Amino acid sequence: MSEAVTQTLNIIKSNKLIAKYDKDARDIFGFWVYLMTDCVLFASLFAVFAVLRHNTYGGPGASLLFSMPYALVETIILLTSSFTCGLAVLSAQLKHNKRVLFWFIVTFALGASFLGLELNEFHNFIAMGDSWRRSGFLSSYFVLVATHGLHITLGLLWIAVMSVFVLKRGISDLVMKRIRMLSMFWHFLDVVWIFIFTIVYLFGAIRV
Amino acid sequence: MSQINHQPVDILVSTHQPEQVTLRGYVIGFGGSIVMTITAYLFARYGMLNKPVMVALLAFLALAQFTLQLVYFLHLGREFSPRLKLLVTVFMMIIVFILVGGSIWIMNNLDGRMMGTKVMIKYMNSQDGL
Known part of the structure; x- marks a missing residue:
C-alpha cells in the first residue's frame, strides 16, 4: 500500500515537473512570437527607409553623412555584447551567480557604449543642422535607428533589473527563464542591427 | 493502482527539458x-x-x-517535433518579404508615373503658376 502511495506521489511530482517545463517552454515560445512581430515593426521602418533613401531634398545623402569606421565600431561593440550575453546564459545554466553578474556587467557596459555612440552620432547630425526635419531620408533614418536605440535602452534596463534579481535571489527557475528571454531579446537586437549596418550604412556608402 | 500511466496533458510546446x-x-x-x-x-x-x-x-x-x-x-x-518556433519565423519572413518588397515595388512604380520636378515646374509655369 505504502509503495503504491509513493509511486502515485512520484507520478504527481513528475507530472508537475513536466507541466512546469512545458509552461516555461510555452512562455519562451510566446516571447519568440513577440520578437517575430517586432521584426514586422522593423520591416515596415526598413521599407520606409528603402523608399525614402534618395529623397534628400537638397540635404546630405547617406554617403556624405555617415562615417563607415564609426558604424563598424558600433557594430563590433554590439556584436561583442551579444556574445557576452550568451556567456551570461551559459554561466546561469551552470549556476555560477558571480560569473552571470560579471557577464551582465560587461554586456551592460558594451550596450551602454553602443547607445552612447549612437546618441553622439545623432547629436553630431543635429548640430550640423541635419536633424529629422531636414529631409525624408533623414526622417526615415532617425526613426529606424532610434527605434532600435529605444529597444537597446529597454534591454539595458532589463539587464540591470535581472542583475539585481540574480544578486538578491540567485538563479531560481523563474530567474533562469527570464535570463533566457532577456538573452533572446538582446540577440534579436543584434540581428536587427546586421540589417541596419548593411542597408543603411554599407549600401549608403556604395550609393545604392 | 499499479497501472497508472503517466500522460502529460495539453502539450503545445513539448521540450521535455529546457534547451541547453x-x-x-x-x-x-x-x-x-x-x-x-x-x-x-x-x-x-x-x-x-x-x-x-x-x-x-x-x-x-x-x-x-x-x-x-x-x-x-x-x-x-x-526544438522538438511541432516546430512552432520555426513555423512562426518562416511566417515572419514571408510577411517581411511582402511588406518590404511590395513597398519598394509599388513606390517605385508610382515614382515612375510621377512628373519629374523640372517637368512639374515647367507645367506649372505654362499654367500661369497655378
Whole structure:
C-alpha cells in the first residue's frame, strides 16, 4: 500500500515537473512570437527607409553623412555584447551567480557604449543642422535607428533589473527563464542591427 | 493502482527539458559574425566591384550572418517535433518579404508615373503658376 502511495506521489511530482517545463517552454515560445512581430515593426521602418533613401531634398545623402569606421565600431561593440550575453546564459545554466553578474556587467557596459555612440552620432547630425526635419531620408533614418536605440535602452534596463534579481535571489527557475528571454531579446537586437549596418550604412556608402 | 500511466496533458510546446546552450555554439556564432561583418565592411569600403555585384555580395553576407545568429545565438531549429518556433519565423519572413518588397515595388512604380520636378515646374509655369 505504502509503495503504491509513493509511486502515485512520484507520478504527481513528475507530472508537475513536466507541466512546469512545458509552461516555461510555452512562455519562451510566446516571447519568440513577440520578437517575430517586432521584426514586422522593423520591416515596415526598413521599407520606409528603402523608399525614402534618395529623397534628400537638397540635404546630405547617406554617403556624405555617415562615417563607415564609426558604424563598424558600433557594430563590433554590439556584436561583442551579444556574445557576452550568451556567456551570461551559459554561466546561469551552470549556476555560477558571480560569473552571470560579471557577464551582465560587461554586456551592460558594451550596450551602454553602443547607445552612447549612437546618441553622439545623432547629436553630431543635429548640430550640423541635419536633424529629422531636414529631409525624408533623414526622417526615415532617425526613426529606424532610434527605434532600435529605444529597444537597446529597454534591454539595458532589463539587464540591470535581472542583475539585481540574480544578486538578491540567485538563479531560481523563474530567474533562469527570464535570463533566457532577456538573452533572446538582446540577440534579436543584434540581428536587427546586421540589417541596419548593411542597408543603411554599407549600401549608403556604395550609393545604392 | 499499479497501472497508472503517466500522460502529460495539453502539450503545445513539448521540450521535455529546457534547451541547453554550449560555449562552442556561441564561439562559432561570434567568430563567424565578426568575420562576415569585417568582410562586408572591407568590400564596401575598398572593393572595386560594380554595383549589382556589390549589392548581391553584401546582401548575401547579411543573410548569411542572419542565419548564423539565428542558429547559434537564438538556437533556432533545435526544438522538438511541432516546430512552432520555426513555423512562426518562416511566417515572419514571408510577411517581411511582402511588406518590404511590395513597398519598394509599388513606390517605385508610382515614382515612375510621377512628373519629374523640372517637368512639374515647367507645367506649372505654362499654367500661369497655378
